[in-house]
Amino acid sequence: MTRRRRRRMRGAAVCTAAVLLPVMTAAAAKGASYFGSSAKKDMSISISSTVGAAADRRDKTTESRIAPEELIDERVMLSSGYGVEDESTASRELLRLPSPLDMTAADAGEKPYPVQWDIGEGEIIRTTYDRYSGTAFFDLENGGQVNNRTDIPNSELIAQSRCLPNFTVEDADGPLVLLYHTHTTESFEPYVREHYDSSFNYRTTDETKNVIMVGNAIQAELEAQGIGVIHMTEIHDYPSYNGSYARSRETIVPILEKYPSIKVVLDIHRDAISGEGFAYQPFTEADGREAAQIMIISGCDDGTLDMPDYMENFHFACTLQQKLESDTPGLTRPVLFDYRHYNQDLTNGSLLIEVGSHGNTLEQVQYAGQLFGRSLGELLCGMKRS
Secondary structure, eight states: OOHHHHHHHHHHHHOOOOOSSOOOOOOOOOOOOOOOOOOOOOSOEEEEEEOSTTSOSSOOOOEEOSOGGGOOSGGGGSOOSSOOOOTTTOOSSOOOOOOGGGOOOSOOOSSOOOSSOOOOSEEEEEEOOOOOOSTTEEEOTTSOEEEEOSSSOHHHHHHHHTSOOSOOOOOOSSOOEEEEOTTTTBBOBSSOOSEEOTTOOSBOSOTTSBHHHHHHHHHHHHHTTTOOEEEEOOOOSSSOOTTHHHHHHHHHHHHHHHOTTOOEEEEEEEEOOEETTEEEEEEEEETTEEEEOEEEEEEOOOSSSOOTTHHHHHHHHHHHHHHHHHHSTTOBOOEEEESOOTTTTSOTTEEEEEEEETTSBHHHHHHHHHHHHHHHHHHHHHHHHO
């Protein structure tokens, strides 16, 4: 019997539990290519975190010129996010964040975001991905879909999708969520328009215009619910794109060793859905605003990736997907379950999150980040109560 087969049989026997949350019925889902590369790799590390609802509401920052593995002390507990809402005033209402278009970075880095745009010939195609059909896709019970790109039968994955996440959430002083960015410089369109500027490769070291901004939006909504967060903002993909995952691993492993309270580790990216002469802008409408559609990626081990507990990440992915869809129908594309590693061996709550694509606008992805953060926070708080 192969190691992969043993793992599959063991995973199938592990769970019979029902999905965690009381979710409303909703179904939506949706369906990548690449543009260019450029970003910044600097020795400076900026870490933001907030632990518990009692954290100071004033913004604080800390920076260091030492190596990531050395930066393991109480300085990482300082917050450089948007601050914390007191628990007594927190609600399901999203925080009011400044528009990314109005934000200015203290240091835009070596590859700043453009201030002037050419009108090119490349077309931006606005679209909303709906429910998929086909043998690779199956519906989750309480909303959303899974795109199964493995040789594991759908029937087995459907059974696995009903399992609860295999970690507990307790009231503690330590952080619960770690956010980071392997491809930190991934960027977006400035605003809704018909054509893109082909001279811009959708990479910038300006943290108000790349995926760090999305991570800040997620962090803000988690903090508003009293969820402790560490947000690593070190750039891993500039000047060299190759080796990004190895560098991001070097950044997060010491944090996980220092803070065993961390249960959820999310690598926040954006997708690149495009073809020759066009780029897609996948969005949905929620409460009168446009939000970029989101895709969760949960890696599977084919026997060569050294991820024996990959199915536990899949349990979390399915639970989170259903929560997102029940809260904001149409927000997600199907969970991509494929033979990928993406450093998902480090915890059983590790996922890669694609927030929009390069055709999406800054405001669309910021709003999507807030919706994601609010739903994730409610999911974790619900697990804490149970």
